[in-house]
Amino acid sequence: MKVLVTGGAGYIGSHTVKELLKKGHEIIIFDNFSSGRKELVCGGEVIHGDLRSKEEIKAAFENHKIEAVLHFAALIQVGESYTNPQKYYLHNLITSLNLLETMLKFGIKYFIFSSSAAVYGIPQRIPLEEDHPLNPINPYGTTKFMVERILQDYDRAYGLKYVSLRYFNAAGADPDGQIGEMHDPETHLIPSILLHLLGKKDNFQVFGNDFPTPDGTAIRDYIHVTDLARAHVLALERLTAENQSQAINLGSSRGYSVLEVVKAVEKVTGKKVNLKFGPRRQGDVPVLLASSQKAESWLGWQREFSELEEIIETAWKWHQKH
Numbered sequence: 627m628k629v630l631v632t633g634g635a636g637y638i639g640s641h642t643v644k645e646l647l648k649k650g651h652e653i654i655i656f657d658n659f660s661s662g663r664k665e666l667v668c669g670g671e672v673i674h675g676d677l678r679s680k681e682e683i684k685a686a687f688e689n690h691k692i693e694a695v696l697h698f699a700a701l702i703q704v705g706e707s708y709t710n711p712q713k714y715y716l717h718n719l720i721t722s723l724n725l726l727e728t729m730l731k732f733g734i735k736y737f738i739f740s741s742s743a744a745v746y747g748i749p750q751r752i753p754l755e756e757d758h759p760l761n762p763i764n765p766y767g768t769t770k771f772m773v774e775r776i777l778q779d780y781d782r783a784y785g786l787k788y789v790s791l792r793y794f795n796a797a798g799a800d801p802d803g804q805i806g807e808m809h810d811p812e813t814h815l816i817p818s819i820l821l822h823l824l825g826k827k828d829n830f831q832v833f834g835n836d837f838p839t840p841d842g843t844a845i846r847d848y849i850h851v852t853d854l855a856r857a858h859v860l861a862l863e864r865l866t867a868e869n870q871s872q873a874i875n876l877g878s879s880r881g882y883s884v885l886e887v888v889k890a891v892e893k894v895t896g897k898k899v900n901l902k903f904g905p906r907r908q909g910d911v912p913v914l915l916a917s918s919q920k921a922e923s924w925l926g927w928q929r930e931f932s933e934l935e936e937i938i939e940t941a942w943k944w945h946q947k948h
């Protein structure tokens with residue numbers, strides 16, 4: 627298929643482009659390179675455009691016979707979304723509306739959306755299943771929730787078919803070492819520890835050791851970015867075959883505390899982490915853990931990288947080179 631990938635020069639978008647290309651799809655990357663990198667573009671045609679501009683989106687659709695859209699482009703810092711919510715509603719919500727409006731105009735009806743575990747808010751039960759109530763507790767999660775709701779309405783009213791993929795914590799790097807995670811600032815756990823070990827930071831700060839968990843640190847569900855990318859390829863294939871909209875978790879059903887991740891990093895790298903404990907961050911919940919049953923049954927998704935050490939190994943290989 628001819629697929630438009632917004633944010634295809636970013637971390638998860640670039641890994642997905644790589645997997646889509648392997649399956650023979652034709653790729654148009656649409657990215658404003660605000661956090662995307664040229665080094666992460668691993669093929670396809672690149673349009674330097676901004677989703678805040680309807681004109682730029684329209685031009686992309688006019689110039690290519692696009693059949694489906696994968697929408698990764700967004701701002702991703704939960705903390706910043708508290709202090710500057712307007713920026714998040716403009717960049718994540720309005721941009722998505724612009725994109726959907728143009729898709730409808732051009733009669734394109736397949737959409738894969740990068741949603742997030744942040745749509746659930748404070749879990750009432752663990753693991754999180756897709757029918758768990760959605761009650762986001764930060765503006766970033768609210769933008770994802772709002773887009774999901776808009777998609778439901780657009781399906782009912784206009785027949786737009788979508789898959790909302792609710793990612794848990796994406797981590798690791800392309801096993802070939804070609805692409806990897808390059809966020810700036812880096813707020814994600816595994817790369818933050820690795821950057822510390824590479825001498826970029828004196829210590830590694832743990833946000834909160836008074837959570838109601840066995841070791842007091844927050845538990846999260848880590849999923850290898852290549853497994854995540856492959857789930858997008860499956861979602862696209864399944865969506866176009868079944869013509870049925872879905873919301874699906876992408877996680878591993880297994881949780882690790884921050885201290886367990888630190889231990890695993892020390893094991894993989896053979897280096898000692900200089901830990902510093904700080905207060906909890908606003909909006910951090912004790913445990914986030916996905917049920918991945920629906921991804922397995924509906925998508926037929928099987929993870930290749932099931933061990934945390936494997937995820938860390940690929941990330942460590944990448945970070946040492948870049």
Ligand SMILES: NC(=O)c1ccc[n+]([C@@H]2O[C@H](COP(=O)([O-])OP(=O)(O)OC[C@H]3O[C@@H](n4cnc5c(N)ncnc54)[C@H](O)[C@@H]3O)[C@@H](O)[C@H]2O)c1
Binds near residue numbers: 639740
């Ligand atoms: N990284 C995670 O663990 C995680 C977890 C849950 C959900 N997500 C979602 O996955 C998606 C991708 O995340 P990522 O970690 O790859 O982020 P990223 O910052 O690496 O990639 C985002 C890409 O979007 C582009 N972009 C941003 N605003 C744009 C705009 N207005 N117009 C055009 N391009 C724009 C950036 O330049 C970048 O290439 C995001 O929607 C994010 O919310 C990520």
